Each structure stands twice: as C-alpha cells, then as structure tokens.
Amino acid sequence: MAISRKSIGIVGARGHTGAELIRLVARHPALELAYVSSRELDGQRVEEHVEGYRGDLRYSSPAHEELPAQGADIVVLALPNGKASVCVQAFDAAGKDPVIVDLSADYRFDDRWYYGLPELTRHKWRGEKRISNPGCYATAIQLAIAPLKDLLAAPPVCFGVSGYSGAGTTPSDKNDPEQLRDNLMPYSLTGHMHEKEASRHLGLPVEFMPHVAAYFRGLTVTTNLYLSRAVKREDVLARFQQAYAGEKLVCVLDEAPWVSRIAGRHHAEIGGFALSADGKRVVVVSTLDNLLKGAATQAMQNINRAIGVDEYASIPL
Numbered sequence: 043m044a045i046s047r048k049s050i051g052i053v054g055a056r057g058h059t060g061a062e063l064i065r066l067v068a069r070h071p072a073l074e075l076a077y078v079s080s081r082e083l084d085g086q087r088v089e090e091h092v093e094g095y096r097g098d099l100r101y102s103s104p105a106h107e108e109l110p111a112q113g114a115d116i117v118v119l120a121l122p123n124g125k126a127s128v129c130v131q132a133f134d135a136a137g138k139d140p141v142i143v144d145l146s147a148d149y150r151f152d153d154r155w156y157y158g159l160p161e162l163t164r165h166k167w168r169g170e171k172r173i174s175n176p177g178c179y180a181t182a183i184q185l186a187i188a189p190l191k192d193l194l195a196a197p198p199v200c201f202g203v204s205g206y207s208g209a210g211t212t213p214s215d216k217n218d219p220e221q222l223r224d225n226l227m228p229y230s231l232t233g234h235m236h237e238k239e240a241s242r243h244l245g246l247p248v249e250f251m252p253h254v255a256a257y258f259r260g261l262t263v264t265t266n267l268y269l270s271r272a273v274k275r276e277d278v279l280a281r282f283q284q285a286y287a288g289e290k291l292v293c294v295l296d297e298a299p300w301v302s303r304i305a306g307r308h309h310a311e312i313g314g315f316a317l318s319a320d321g322k323r324v325v326v327v328s329t330l331d332n333l334l335k336g337a338a339t340q341a342m343q344n345i346n347r348a349i350g351v352d353e354y355a356s357i358p359l
C-alpha cells in the first residue's frame with residue numbers, strides 16, 4: 043500500500059541539530075524534505091554538508107515572511123533562541139497552520155504549546171500542532187528526577203557536563219577548542235535556562251550547574267537527591283525500572299552510565315543510584331546525546347506523534 047508522505051521544512055538546517063534531523067527525515071517512511079534553510083549555505087547541495095544524506099536537495103534561504111508559502115505540512119525551527127516568534131507570527135499572519143516544532147527555548151514556558159518530552163508528557167498531548175522541544179540538559183535532569191519526585195526533601199542539585207556541540211555553531215568560548223583544551227568550563231552556575239525549564243515542568247525547584255568539556259557530543263548529569271525518608275537501593279532501582287518500563291528511548295542501568303558510550307546513540311541512560319549510609323540521599327546519573335535525545339530524536343518522536351505514525355519511526359533503536 044502506498045504511504046501518503048508528509049512534507050517537512052527545517053529552518054536553521056545548517057546547525058548541528060538541523061543536520062541530525064535531515065538524517066532522520068531522510069530515512070523516514072512517511073516524510074519527505076520540502077526545504078532546508080540556511081543563509082550561509084544558500085544554494086549549496088545538502089549532500090555536500092550532511093554525511094549520510096543522498097539526494098538533490100539544496101539549501102535555500104527564504105525570509106521568515108516567505109516561510110508559509112513554502113508549503114510544508116511540518117516545520118521545524120532549529121534557530122538560535124529568540125528567533126522563533128517571527129516565524130510563528132508569519133504562519134499566523136498567512137493563515138497557515140502546519141505542525142510547528144520549535145527546538146529553541148522560546149516556547150518552553152508557554153502553556154499554549156505542548157511541551158514534548160514524550161516519556162513524561164505523552165499523556166498530556168491533546169493534538170496540539172505547536173510543539174516545544176525540551177532542552178538537552180533539561181531532558182536529562184527531568185528523566186533523572188521524575189521517578190523520585192514524591193520523596194524529595196530538598197531541591198535536587200544537578201552537576202552537568204556537555205560536549206561543545208551543545209553551544210551551537212556561533213563562535214563562543216563554549217565551542218572554542220583552544221579555550222576548552224585540557225579544561226572543564228563552568229558557566230551559568232545559577233539561573234541557567236534549563237534550571238528554570240526543569241523546575242517548571244517538574245513542578246519543583248531544581249538547582250543546576252552546567253559545564254562544557256573538550257569533546258564534541260553527549261552530556262552527563264549527576265543529580266544529588268535528598269529524600270524525606272530512608273529507602274533501599276533496590277526500591278529506587280525498581281521505581282526507575284517501573285517508570286520507564288517499555289520506553290525504547292530510556293534505558294535504566296544498574297551502574298552509572300558513561301557519556302562516552304552515549305555519543306551518536308538515540309536513547310538516554312539513567313543509572314548509578316548510589317545511596318548514602320542512612321538511605322536518605324541518592325545520586326543518579328543520566329546521559330544522552332544532546333543532538334539526538336536532547337534535540338533531533340526527541341523532535342522526531344514529537345513529529346511522529348503529531349502525524350499519527352509510530353512514535354519511533356525512523357529512529358534507530
């Protein structure tokens with residue numbers, strides 16, 4: 043039986059996350075790329091820039107007000123923070139209502155948009171066509187805390203380290219190999235966007251201290267949780283196993299996961315569950331690839347849900 047394919051446009055496709063999405067869309071049975079935009083690569087062949095992509099598509103560079111006329115069923119905004127609303131307004135002004143998935147932080151605090159962290163918010167989806175994709179650290183933090191929410195005696199404290207692809211392609215200290223060499227660079231040690239985001243969506247205060255390291259991709263978050271009563275390690279492990287039973291993109295491990303093992307993989311890993319002697323403090327480690335489960339793969343889960351196909355379509359499991 044012929045599958046009716048939906049068309050998808052990626053705005054900001056030169057970036058790291060845009061390239062990952064191009065690869066996922068290219069292997070999708072029900073999607074076809076309508077356009078991929080980049081001002082810098084305008085006119086160039088996509089296959090010259092995205093390893094693994096084969097096809098004739100070239101980057102284009104429509105202005106935001108020209109986006110509605112491009113005519114895609116699904117639009118992914120993979121732009122830096124603060125750039126999404128002009129695009130969204132252009133669709134509204136043109137009376138066009140495609141599925142819009144925003145990878146930036148711009149709509150993560152807007153209740154009119156569905157916040158798509160499927161393993162935690164799938165049950166809240168009401169057919170929304172405006173989907174805000176969670177932040178990479180915020181995903182790892184929420185997955186590590188959610189199963190213990192009811193036991194917390196104090197705000198969880200999260201120590202995070204990301205590869206420098208998390209800082210995007212706009213040059214900064216955080217993606218400068220010279221500054222990162224032999225270094226672990228702390229930044230935004232209070233009030234990081236993902237601290238606010240995780241706090242909002244978990245419904246409890248979270249404290250987060252991010253760092254960036256000299257490797258390219260993958261992040262690890264070590265979360266310290268003070269509990270209101272003593273627990274046994276096997277009960278903590280059982281809670282996580284139960285919470286994520288059947289989830290293809292969240293693996294619960296006994297031991298603490300290593301970030302080196304998650305680069306290029308589509309799932310998140312959670313493990314460690316080190317317990318203090320009094321049983322009232324547990325340390326949980328979560329890892330994921332910031333460009334995949336932290337961005338493009340999660341976006342693909344959300345797109346799949348929005349178009350009514352298997353949530354894992356095109357995602358290598």
Ligand SMILES: NC(=O)C1=CN([C@@H]2O[C@H](COP(=O)(O)OP(=O)(O)OC[C@H]3O[C@@H](n4cnc5c(N)ncnc54)[C@H](OP(=O)(O)O)[C@@H]3O)[C@@H](O)[C@H]2O)C=CC1
Nearest residue numbers: 054055056057058059080081082121145146208210211332
């Ligand atoms: N990197 C990561 O690990 C994660 C990123 N995200 C979010 O996803 C989004 C994209 O991230 P990432 O791929 O890393 O970003 P990049 O910096 O790698 O890419 C940004 C893209 O936006 C375009 N762009 C840059 N500046 C502007 C501008 N002023 N106006 C219009 N287009 C612009 C660039 O193309 P061109 O300049 O050629 O037009 C490029 O295609 C960001 O909002 C980021 O916060 C979310 C989770 C994880």
Ligand SMILES: CC(=O)N[C@@H](CCC(=O)OP(=O)(O)O)C(=O)O
Nearest residue numbers: 145146147177204208209216254
């Ligand atoms: C290493 C690094 O800089 N990481 C980014 C997080 C990546 C990200 O994409 O976050 P948003 O989607 O919320 O912008 C940061 O800390 O801002």
